[in-house]
Amino acid sequence: MTTTSTVRAAGLLVLALGLAGCAQDAADAGSPSSPAAPLPPGLVLQVAHTGGFTSPEELATRLPLVSVYGDGRVLTQGAQIEIWPSPALPSVQVQQVDEAALRDLVDRAVQAGVTEDGDLGEPPVADAPTTRFTLTTGEGTTVREVYALAETPDDALTAEQAEARGRLRDLQDELTGLVAGPAEVYVPQTVAAVVQPHRGGDPELPQPDVAWPGPALPGTPLGAGITCVSATGQQAADVLAAAASANVQTPWVTPDGARWSIAFRPVLPHETGCADLGG
Template identity: 90%
Template sequence: MTTTSTVRAAAVLVLALGLAGCARDGAGAGSPSPAAPLPSGLVLQVAHTGGFTTPEELATRLPLVTVYGDGRVLTQGPQIEIWPPPALPSVQVQQVDEATVRALVDRAVEAGVTEDGDLGEPPVADAPTTRFTLTTDEGTAVREVYALAETPDDTLPAEQAEARGRLRALQDELTGLTAPAEAYVPQTVAAVVAPHRGGDPELPQPDVAWPGPELPGTPVGPGISCVSATGQQAADVLAAAASASVQTPWVTPDGARWSIAFRPVLPHESGCADLG
């Protein structure tokens, strides 16, 4: 009896352990792996670089769209069509949920942002390059394509045209998000500065006292410099620029008159050093 009872008990123990192991294996197989956390800052961005334009435009150009891990999506907003145009560019911020951010990341991967195949060098002069940037827990991928909007697909080999088409569709999707939008109010604003050259004599603009940091600031390109205003100075600059135009003469206490192109600093940027 003792031997039989011992064998029976051992068999029951082995069976119980086997069932427990199966249960653990089944639970592991049926439970989805937790998603990797999104970066807290920049996740996805589409921006133009280069092209034939002025040094001021190169320095102050805004990305087409910037997506952050917390769901903020910054895009270029509509600009009123008057001359001279307003001094401040229009930037909008939308708020999307985590699932949408993850879906956009997946779309960027599907579109080829992490790939490195040849996208061609179309014979187009002075066009901008479109830069796609994707940041995940695995690192940052950057892919650049020259003259994306300016090059017809039928002028390229089929493989290059297909790869460009996927990136173009991604750009269209990102810039076409329809979440509610409101004006983006930056904590820091950069001012790209050059000597004022008189403007349009038929549309003279009134002088405005400059309320920000000392001008002209740090050189950032041929004939232009940059200063960054933050905190209360940024608020003062934004308030003064709200009713100014791109041809407004900004006057410093020494009587110097300056032309200023404004660039709202995005959440992942710090100031002049991050400009194009």
């Protein structure tokens, strides 16, 4: 009896020590001394619309709904003043989140299904945009696209499809409605100009000509009837200053006397210029 009890006690001691070691390993894994893998410094999470029935100019200049970067910057579309002609420059706001909030947004994207590949349905809706979710971590980049996310009637989907779309829709709403402190105006280092010949505008609202201070026009073909140039450095600053008091019907005049209509698109931190536009 004594020998059997001794062996049994020894076995229990070994098991207890093993469990204690596992618990300690788990605690170490979650401790500050073993931090999670770092997120990439560039674009981490983005929600954007692509396609849909609209003009080539609007497709080229359309901004993502929200872009989140590894340094904590969150860029969103700002409110647009409801006047006509509307301002030439679109409003882009930037907020700052800390690392904990940034990782929480990444976790929310995973929970919402951005990394999943289940069936999202084929809604009978024409000419709607596709919502593109992009998530980049140390493990790579995942892109998930949902056609007609906002326009799809519930009776066009199965319960599983509706649930999956609902999670992605909630994520979009959460990201676009994020309030993380004071928002500032985003000042791009590069601004793209989408160009087409000026066709006279509204005769009841004539606009004064403005001298074009940027790169030579018309630039590189970008789509049906439109071209594009990118201004950087001092030229970008000059273009932004001139466009600040312009509107979407302003005629921009080059030294040869040509008059152009220009739609402006701030270039985001992970973009380079005209080549990144469209979608």
